[in-house]
Amino acid sequence: MAEFNLNAENGKGAELLKLTTDTVITHDTSEEFSLPDYVPEIRKLLHTKVGVLPESKYIGDDGANSSLEYGGTVTYLLIYTDDEGTLCSLPLTSSYEAQATLISRPTTVFIDTVVDAVTPRVNAPRKITVKTRMKSRIQGWESTSETEKIENKSTADELFIERSIQGIKSVSIKPISLGGVKFSDKIDTQGEQSPRPLWCDAAAVINDVRVQNNTVSVRGDVKIKCICEAGAEKVVLTKSLPLAEEIEAEGAGQGDMARVSARCVSLAISNEQNDEAGQLFFDLSCELEGEVLRNTENTLTRDCYSTQYETEESYKTIEAYKGIKAQNCSFTISEGVKRKNKDMAKIIDVMWDPVAEKAEVKGGRATVSGKLNLAIIGENEPKENENKEYMSESYEVPFKYACEVGNVQDPLLRCDICASGVEARIDGDKIQVNGEIYLAMSVIEKNRIQVLDTSVLKKDEEIKRDAGCVRVYFPKEGDTLWEIAKKYHITMAKLKEQNDLGADTVEGIKNLII
Numbered sequence: 001m002a003e004f005n006l007n008a009e010n011g012k013g014a015e016l017l018k019l020t021t022d023t024v025i026t027h028d029t030s031e032e033f034s035l036p037d038y039v040p041e042i043r044k045l046l047h048t049k050v051g052v053l054p055e056s057k058y059i060g061d062d063g064a065n066s067s068l069e070y071g072g073t074v075t076y077l078l079i080y081t082d083d084e085g086t087l088c089s090l091p092l093t094s095s096y097e098a099q100a101t102l103i104s105r106p107t108t109v110f111i112d113t114v115v116d117a118v119t120p121r122v123n124a125p126r127k128i129t130v131k132t133r134m135k136s137r138i139q140g141w142e143s144t145s146e147t148e149k150i151e152n153k154s155t156a157d158e159l160f161i162e163r164s165i166q167g168i169k170s171v172s173i174k175p176i177s178l179g180g181v182k183f184s185d186k187i188d189t190q191g192e193q194s195p196r197p198l199w200c201d202a203a204a205v206i207n208d209v210r211v212q213n214n215t216v217s218v219r220g221d222v223k224i225k226c227i228c229e230a231g232a233e234k235v236v237l238t239k240s241l242p243l244a245e246e247i248e249a250e251g252a253g254q255g256d257m258a259r260v261s262a263r264c265v266s267l268a269i270s271n272e273q274n275d276e277a278g279q280l281f282f283d284l285s286c287e288l289e290g291e292v293l294r295n296t297e298n299t300l301t302r303d304c305y306s307t308q309y310e311t312e313e314s315y316k317t318i319e320a321y322k323g324i325k326a327q328n329c330s331f332t333i334s335e336g337v338k339r340k341n342k343d344m345a346k347i348i349d350v351m352w353d354p355v356a357e358k359a360e361v362k363g364g365r366a367t368v369s370g371k372l373n374l375a376i377i378g379e380n381e382p383k384e385n386e387n388k389e390y391m392s393e394s395y396e397v398p399f400k401y402a403c404e405v406g407n408v409q410d411p412l413l414r415c416d417i418c419a420s421g422v423e424a425r426i427d428g429d430k431i432q433v434n435g436e437i438y439l440a441m442s443v444i445e446k447n448r449i450q451v452l453d454t455s456v457l458k459k460d461e462e463i464k465r466d467a468g469c470v471r472v473y474f475p476k477e478g479d480t481l482w483e484i485a486k487k488y489h490i491t492m493a494k495l496k497e498q499n500d501l502g503a504d505t506v507e508g509i510k511n512l513i514i
Contacts, residue, residue: 013147014298016170016320019412019446020104021140026116027098029074030131032123039090040082041125046392047375048120049077049201049351050132052096052113053265059102059109066105068140071097072113074132077199078120079377085387087234087348089199098136106140108173110291112416114355139414141173146318146451148301162491164482166302166451171323171444174292176216176260178247181286183222187239187269189278195228195235197280200269201351203420204243204262204286205438206328211256211292216247218260223420224282226269227349234348234379237280245288252292257326259440260290261416293323293442301452305486310461316453319446321412325366325405326442333372333437335397336430344391344426345381350374352422354399354437361411366443368415369400374433376424397433408445415441463489471514475506488514 035041057070076092102109113136120130189195201224208219220243228235247260269282300318305311357370374395382388405411422435473484481504485495492504498513506512 013145014168014170014300015296016144016146016168016298016318017107017172018142018144018319019139019321020106020142021102021138023100023138025098025100025136025138026133027096027136028131028133029094029096030129031094032127032129033092035090035126035128040086040088042078042080042122042128043083043125044081044390045120045122045128046079046081046377046390047351048118048130049079049375050115050118051075052115052134053263054111054113057109057111059105061105066102068100068102068109068138069097070099070111070136071095076130078128079199079392081390085389087198087229087390092130094130096134100138102140104140104142107143108141108175110139110175110414112137115353146300162305162307162485163301164303165299166449168298168300168320168449169295169322170298171321172294172296174249174252174294176247176249176258176290176292178245178288181243181245181288183241183284183286185239185241185282187224187226187237187280187282189228189237189280190235191278192228192230192235193278194271195230195237195280197269197271198227198229198234200224200226200267200282202264202267202284203418204264205330205418205420205436206243206260206262206440207330207438209258209260209290209328211249211252211254211258213253214248214250216249216252216258216260216290216292218245218247218288219243220262221420222264222284222286224267224269224284226280226282228280236349239282247288247290249292252294257293257323257442258290259326259328259442260288261418261440262286262288290440291326291442293326293444295323302450303452303482303486304455305489306457307489307491308463310458310463312456312458314453315450317448317450320449322445322447324408324411324443324445328438328440329401329403330436330438331401332434333397333399334434336427336432337395337397339426339429339431340393340395341391342429343380344376344378344393347376347378347424347426349377350422350424351377352419352435354417354419356415356417359413359415361405361408361413361443364404364407365402366405366413366441367400367402368417368439368441369398370417372397372399372419372422372433372435372437374422374424376431395431395433399437401437401439405443408443410446412444412446413441415439473512473514475509475512479506481506484512490514
């Protein structure tokens with residue numbers, strides 16, 4: 001017997017990317033901060049805005065597994081009032097570290113870390129403890145090789161082997177990034193002279209991503225917002241700048257898919273450089289991150305048989321992942337929520353945090369649903385002989401976005417989410433919320449494909465043929481031309497020639513001459 005080993009080394013085959021890790025790790029960080037002497041003491045904490053800046057990851061060998069260590073910085077913005085009831089803010093930072101065990105050593109690892117909950121506690125006028133719970137979704141992709149090498153005892157044997165070849169699309173995922181995207185500009189203070197910045201925020205949004213020759217072209221906007229004190233009033237100053245960058249992506253080209261998300265790393269705003277009346281100066285630094293999806297065509301042997309000898313085959317199931325869609329998109333959210341505190345007479349600022357709670361592909365549509373967490377900072381209408389009071393209210397606004405992706409068998413949906421331009425206004429017993437949600441999403445399909453593993457040629461069981469016999473076969477429902485040819489050990493070409501068939505199908509054929 002001669003064995004055809006289709007998994008031998010140094011043969012031709014397919015390079016496939018396989019998802020070996022897809023897990024969610026929850027980890028906590030806690031730190032006590034002491035406020036510097038030049039900062040007013042905390043009397044009433046209104047809101048703690050928190051963000052995550054991933055910075056590092058390391059994969060080490062651990063026997064059959066791999067150890068993943070990663071970390072970064074958590075940023076906080078405390079908004080509070082002091083003993084005199086003055087509105088104040090203070091930025092703080094804390095580092096975080098986490099680890100996980102992976103069942104293999106993946107070629108590429110994606111880590112998406114978000115804040116799940118934040119719990120601040122004021123221990124003393126100048127001491128505050130902040131506990132933060134974070135969730136990290138970890139995906140590890142490993143490159144695997146499916147090789148084929150058919151070995152024969154003599155070149156003559158090759159004349160009697162029929163093979164059925166199957167095309168397989170397999171995705172490659174190339175991470176791309178661009179750091180240090182900087183913006184420096186001025187904000188018009190709308191006629192206010194030397195306003196005092198209280199706090200500021202920024203959002204970078206991507207609304208157009210295109211793959212070009214070895215580059216990914218990104219277009220979007222950065223939006224800066226600054227809350228300032230001008231006399232007895234609080235004013236909101238804004239600035240919008242275009243974002244246009246090219247990210248290097250070696251090997252990327254037309255037909256590839258890409259998604260890109262952006263995050264603001266640092267923002268500094270000041271009136272100390274004010275050479276012109278009515279100007280605030282700012283410096284903003286951003287980072288862009290994303291991925292390019294490329295589908296490559298591979299071929300593997302699905303089945304084979306000999307036309308002269310009996311064969312014995314064994315099969316196996318492999319996993320192949322195919323990129324379906326990658327895009328950046330946006331949608332508007334407009335919702336009225338019932339007011340919690342009717343003492344709030346004026347809204348000073350709105351802080352937001354979009355959270356994607358569920359992402360799925362069903363019925364040919366990709367759907368992302370979640371909530372927009374809002375913290376509304378406002379003030380009351382003071383009564384006679386009373387000072388105004390500042391307050392904070394929390395709200396949740398649900399959202400849902402859906403788009404067509406076609407019929408996907410076993411989908412994997414990944415997305416990054418951010419928001420921009422969220423506004424709120426008091427409307428009777430409701431607060432009307434309007435804003436824009438931005439999604440960077442990719443859809444990957446997992447296919448389980450049966451291919452040939454080995455085939456044994458039985459040289460002692462030669463096919464006996466009666467030259468004077470004509471055999472007629474009547475196809476049954478579900479028959480294929482390949483199965484019929486294999487059953488009677490005839491080549492596909494011969495079977496089609498004898499029956500004057502132009503296609504590899506028996507549909508509508510009443511009988512076949514074998």
